Amino acid sequence: MLEVEGEKLNIARIGTTLAADVSQSGMFLAHASLNAGAHVHFYFELPGGYIEAVGKVVHNQHRVDAGGVARPGAGVRFIRMSDSDRSRLEDYLAGRSGSHRSPKSGTFDLRG
Numbered sequence: 001m002l003e004v005e006g007e008k009l010n011i012a013r014i015g016t017t018l019a020a021d022v023s024q025s026g027m028f029l030a031h032a033s034l035n036a037g038a039h040v041h042f043y044f045e046l047p048g049g050y051i052e053a054v055g056k057v058v059h060n061q062h063r064v065d066a067g068g069v070a071r072p073g074a075g076v077r078f079i080r081m082s083d084s085d086r087s088r089l090e091d092y093l094a095g096r097s098g099s100h101r102s103p104k105s106g107t108f109d110l111r112g
Contacts, residue, residue: 051088
């Protein structure tokens with residue numbers, strides 16, 4: 001537990017996970033079990049480099065994978081991202097197909 005400006009923060013490293021359903025407003029982090037309301041500071045890779053963002057977990061739900069196994073995951077809404085990273089994400093999303101599951105895995109740190 002870390003206290004910053006009177007606010008207590010739980011800090012934990014999630015590690016590398018898979019991102020899916022990426023949009024301009026957020027993404028789904030597969031294989032991550034996070035509490036709703038937690039803030040997540042993370043990086044994810046797009047062609048041309050990494051994007052850095054802070055997000056808020058808005059839901060926790062299991063998704064069934066191709067093998068029929070329910071896996072944990074969390075929906076994260078972006079709450080902070082630099083203008084340059086947001087622009088790169090917009091450009092990436094405008095050029096991808098609906099079935100594309102990138103970005104590649106990233107590093108995610110839980111702060112909440």
